[in-house]
Amino acid sequence: MNFARFSLPAKIGSYTGLTGLALIIIAPLLWLTMSVFKSSSDIVTNPFSLPKSISFTNITDAWNAGDFGLLYVNSVLITVVSVFGILVLEGMAAYAFARMEFRGRNLLFVVFVAGQFVPAQIVALPSFLQMSHLNLADTKLSLILQYLSWAPFAVMFLRASFLAVPKEIEEAALLDGASRLAVLWRIILPMTRSSFATVGTIYALWIWNDFLFPLVYLRSSQNFTVPLGLAHFQGLFTTFWGYLIGAIFIAIWPPILIYLLLSRQIQSKLAMGGVKG
């Protein structure tokens, strides 16, 4: 395929189609970013004009009313702890499946992987009852515990990357008298670092953007994550356009900026995983 050899109508069609789609994505973001600096009345009366004067009140009002500082702290805390825990837990399990021999290995692996067919939507309700039973209802810990159980993708992906490390390297090091732990730490982990980064990126996105579990698990707003706090905010200020636009702006731009900075890494990691929660 060579774009230079496309026929003229195909070229025109390609540019029109791709530009049109890009506009459909950019236009709402542009509208949001323009509106956030306007006064509430200006948003309604002149929805598509540039702001007459730049005002940050929508952002600061929404930030204070929605307690977005706390929401970001909660989301960062929950995401970081869960992703780190997942990398450790599933890394250990994946290593056992890839490199060790034990009775029931295949069966256990099938059990671990079967979980990918279990929709989170079914787990949410009964696991919420479990959390209440454990006296963990409405805590950040309950969310972290749930995320730590999201094993299947991480175990599958990390096991495959451990298997890709040539066994000879490991055996040579062991023969040289290195301990198993040293081999793992000095040889295997450095060689599989990019797989860990891929799993970490994918899980960070899943957990950061998860809405269902916070919605089912959490009641008190001091524990809310960004998506749940945002949805809650919508319920409180339905008719306050300035507030709502401020809140969406606060929730959307930090992830977009991170994405713009790391777009190539993020794209390649997600393409490698080929998954969507």
Add this chain to the structure above:
Amino acid sequence: MSLVHADVTAPPQPTAARAARRTDRRHKRSWDAYALLLPAGVFYVAFQLLPILMAFALSFFSWDGIDIRQAKFLGPANYVTLMHDGLLWRSVWHNLVVALAVLIIQCVGSFVIAAIIQAGIKGGRFFRLVFFAPVVISSVAVGMLAIFVFSPSQGLVNEALSGIGLGGLRRPWLGSGTWALPAVIATYILQNFGLSVLLFISGLGQVDQDLLEAAELDGASQGRILWQVVFPVIRPVATTVFLLGLVTGFKLFDTVYVMTAGGPFHASDTIVTYLYGVSFGGNDIGYGNAIGVLLFVILLVVAMIQSRLTRTGKETE
């Protein structure tokens, strides 16, 4: 005789000891393995497998979710209700519409766009950057922004229609029984489109360049090259994209919950928003879990189709 006897008995001693030591070591290794699996296994069993069993068990009870002693065993009654629940089957139908839209618009569209980008259109990297951006944003934020986009007055869609002289097509998108679902689907597909494009681009990168050049030298048209040389190679990727879309389409929740909450009057309900309403709005935990089991069965069927498809089209996965 005694010599022979000694000959026979002497050697086994060290071998047996060695063998014993070896099995000992193997046992030890195997305990190491179980120790490595245990932490992950505890969480996985406790908060994935056990809830599934609970969902299955609870689906045979009537319970308001407050006091477990009030739970009443119903037998299969919830499943009988489920069979005759018109609103539920309407939700299932909506999920099928989502799946169909994903197949036609997202799968085919993203393949064509990926092919154009891979062929080397100018600005390809920019297009990739833009198309993929919505994937990293939370669906709640996207859904809330979409409410403004589809707003009846001053919404981008209606204003754009008026702007190009199609003011007659203005409508209260999310408030309309006919148009709420299409508006939600459009938002949902736009958010996930970039991931499919990305998967197709990486699949297209595996197409044999020599074969492509040969076809081009033979004077084959670009369209024919696409369908006869390129498509067979990326069929596995296409299968993945399609099934991924199908599965996530059946689990669709966030976008609907935020944009319409399933309304107006259940016109955009999906299985999961309906399940959520039954469980938390109607406090009918037993019936909610029966719907959950139904979703599980549907996804299991999809998974079986998946394994069938990937087995026949093996190679990459």
